Amino acid sequence: MSTVLPTAVAELPAAAAATAPSPQALQLEHARALYAQTPATLAGNLVGVLLVVFFFGGVADPLRLFGWVGVMALLWCVRLGHFLRFRRHPDADDATLLAWRSSWRTLALLLGACWGVAAWLFWGLGTPSHQVALLLIIYSYCVGSVQLLAGQPRVFAAFLCLVLLPTVARVASDFGHPFHLELALIICVLFGAVWLMGHTYRSALAQAIDLKLRTDQLAAQLRVEKAAAEEARRAAEAASRAKTQFFAAASHDLRQPLHAMGLFAETLRHRCSDPDVASLVNSINESVDALEGLFGELLDITRIDTGGVELKPEAVRLRDVFARLRLHFEPAAFEKGLALGFRGEAHVVQADPVVVERILRNLVSNAIRYTEDGGVLVSCRQRGDRLLLQVWDSGIGIAEASLPRIFDEFYQVNSHRPLEPHQRKGLGLGLAIVKRLADLMDAPLTVRSRVGHGTVFSLEVPPGRIEAPPAEPLSASPKMPLGLSLQGRLIVVVEDEPPVREGLTVLLKAWGADVLDFDTVGAVEGWLRGAGLPRPDLLIVDYRLPEARTGLEALALIRARWPDQRLPAILITGSSLSGHENEAEAHDFHLLIKPVLPNKLRAMIGFKLNERAGRK
Template identity: 30%
Template sequence: MKAEDPHQLTILREQTKLLFEHLPFVLYGVMASSAGLVAVLWHTGQGNALLLWLLAVYMLTGLRWWVRRHFNKLGAHFDPQHWIQVAVQFTAASGVLWGFAGVVFFSTDPMVLMVLTTFLAAMVAGAVSSHACHTPAYAAFALPASMPFIARCFWENTPFFWVLGTVAFVYVLINVNYGRNLQNMVIQSIRLRFQNAELIGELTLQKRVAEQASIAKTRFLAAASHDLRQPVQAIELLVDALGEDLANHPSKGLLDRIQEAGYGLRNLLNALLDSAKINAAAITAKPRHVQLAPLLKRICNELATQAQHKGLDIRVAKTKACVYTDPALLELILRNYVENAIKYTPEGRVLIGCRKQGGQIRIEVHDTGIGIPASAQETVFQEFYQLGNPERDKAKGLGLGLYIAHSLGKLLNHDIGVNSTVGKGSMFYVTVPQGDTSHLMDEPSRVQAGGKTPLTGKTVLLIDDDDLVRASVTEMLSRWQCSTIAAEDAETALRILMARGRMPDAIVADYRLRNKSTGVQAIQSLQAQLGNVPAVILTGDTAPSRIQEARNSGFLILHKPLSGVQLRSTLSELMSAKVRG
């Protein structure tokens, strides 16, 4: 063991512990062997010498046992350099006693000689395993135990004893060398154990650092997303309101470009929101039997404009397939597939189709795009991973689309994957259980804007601590001849309502309000005073904990930014549900 070994003291400590751990077996063996030797040699007429020798062996054995008990009481607080010397010295003392037996009980009588040789050889060999962790300890026993007997053989100075002494000497050397090899193996094992422990500690630390970085990232994205969603929400509604005023104005084209830019920003923010929902486990699958054709056609129609801007042909292959899945989540998976295909296809086409595979339906999205190297076909599903976008072109998104698709696939227990060839295109797929057309349900009806419950003459109570959001929502509602009472908290809202003598037809409340209060608390407080007024939570939070809290409230949740059409449709549904109730 090299002096510069950083684990030297640690290894020495472990060697010391091993010597004392093995000591009981050594002592049991010594007591049994010494008693056996005395019993076999008793007929030689050396009874007194044998008994005195056996007494010395047992006294030493008792002392070693007492020392071991004292060592065990120290626990981990012991000096390995001192205690390993203690172990070596006691081992040497035991070796001296056995060496004494090899001389005192030596006899040329063949039977006595065979017995003595056998017992000494057994002790030397047996000590190898019990003292293998520390060669000096083994040598301290083996040499004093054997060398007196070997010397006595040479003293006889006859050919037979010369051969016996030589064989015994070689035998001892072989065992010492074997013991040294065993010690090296033990030391290497100890060193590897501590290196592994250090590696595990380092990996644990790195994991903890990575987890803290991930938490910090999530908090940063949640805070940044919330702060961005507030002004974006205001811009979205103000642009929608302006769009109604400029329907036939020459500047309508410029406004359309602004709306298109806002649409791109909303998609980026919604990608962060979908990722946060997944991390918050705030998505619950609601599978049912559903026809694929309307779902695929809807995705194709909604994304056709994006494809046309790039000169791409986008098509859906005809299908009569019925599947069993959550249609909303499956649509989100496929929408991300198609949007990804459009982004990474410079020319050509995007094709959506289905294949039957046993009791499964595999939905495929083919493109003629740049393709994906084999080495990246698994990493493309990782969070924030983007292929071929080192400049982080915002037009290509955040690298969350495929991560969201993969996560939703796991949630639905649907197999998803990709087959791709660089320069020729890619095929992303999701495999869904086949459905039963006899269990199809009608699509849930949704009240469209301007439908059964118009907003004209209705009163909406808005609670939001952001002045710009209150102003934009008020402006939007005024276009629909809908009165708005806006306040920053529930107490102010209640005072205004009492002063005007008005009862709201619906409540829209932001989730995060001032003074650490929430929209849920505001709505509950108002409903306690006003009765069961329909209410919806409007939130810009993407922190997983906040999403889960809002979801657990039981109120309908809308995420900022939402368009004027979405707001109008939601309010109409709320009020019509109240009428039906």
């Protein structure tokens, strides 16, 4: 479409030039021009009649004068009626409009004849000044009619003959005037001048009408092309939305078995002490983690390309963003023996909180992936009237030759050293997503790196302001030991997918927990109707449940049974396009996106139970 449409539009002027307007179209356009000029013509006629009355009211016979004025007034009123009829019916059909033009011509010729008769009625009366005034009035009327009649050569010639020939004849026959022949000759010369003026104006009018008609044709063709382009655009947008929705739905369905696979694999690790089996479990978990990253990257790039990311800037406390980042990435950093630090959490930025967090998540994820020793630092500091968000790492670094291309789609840096399997994951979309989101925010993004020493990404954002008192200082969440024990803890699981529910239940029991599992909100309601129920320590619910119900309903029902204490909850979903962040804040739960690796789930459970202990 993008190639064909401009070509078609470019060819429209040539096509319009090759199609000349039809004779009928020219006649119709000329008829409309006549009626458009009628008010000025009527005003000129009225002024001319009033001047005749003014000059000859005291010297002409009243019967002759007012008889002529009466005929002129009758014709003038009929022409006014013609004009008003046209105004009342602007959408008259072509045949009606051409018929009106014929009657309009007749009235114009009758008015011209009346002015020719005026020369015979009033010439010779009064002083020479009266005669000069009469000739000037008649001649001015002829000149004023050029614009109105020049487009119709025959009518214009007849009109001039009806006005000027009687005048020439009357002046030439006045033998009592010493210069009657000279005056007659001058009037003939003026007759020729008026005719020449009419010919020139007729050519200009014909060109203007022709140009207008061709312009209308071109505009009509452009409207057709625009409608076609608009329809194509809507179809493309619909296809793009359908693609995004399909991909999101497919992603959700594909994440379910991956999630179950990771849970079963971790359970297998606990049940078998064979080192080879443990190695296989690690490989399975790495593959699941890689697939999760691919799904996230593809969905993000699709949302940005289809305009699905709508910015909603607001004042954002970085301590809240950093707390979520710490919770999400600390297990991964801990497993690799890296220090994950945060500085400048007291700052407040003015930006879309979801987009800022998504940018930082991608950068921190990359930093941890490509760092083997040292650590990763997320910081914010003042730079002039802006804030500088930075992600530092002590990783393998990026060669200077590769820096200009790292934000390209599907580009992955060729390192001079062999990469570990976990470093080769991905499609090369993470930094492309970061760049697009930064451009969407109009926030400059830069990178500096040294091979073997590390990399720093910098994002400039405007500062924000929050009047509310600051929250408690960000404290490091405790590192959960990999051997987490849930002995004596009661966890309620609400999950409709049998493999996922079974895998999660088996894994939690392997960690020592007591588990109550349900597959629908209705099953939860049935359980809650019982008496003497034990109070759960943690709720783990899926977002999308059968019968068009959600995990939020299950949370609300269970928490309502024990209103004295806000039960900690983890909500798990297979869709990353739903924007559950606001719901998480409103309903006090933490969100995990499927597939959830056991180590992430273990760290989240430890955090939530520790959080509850703190509340007690």
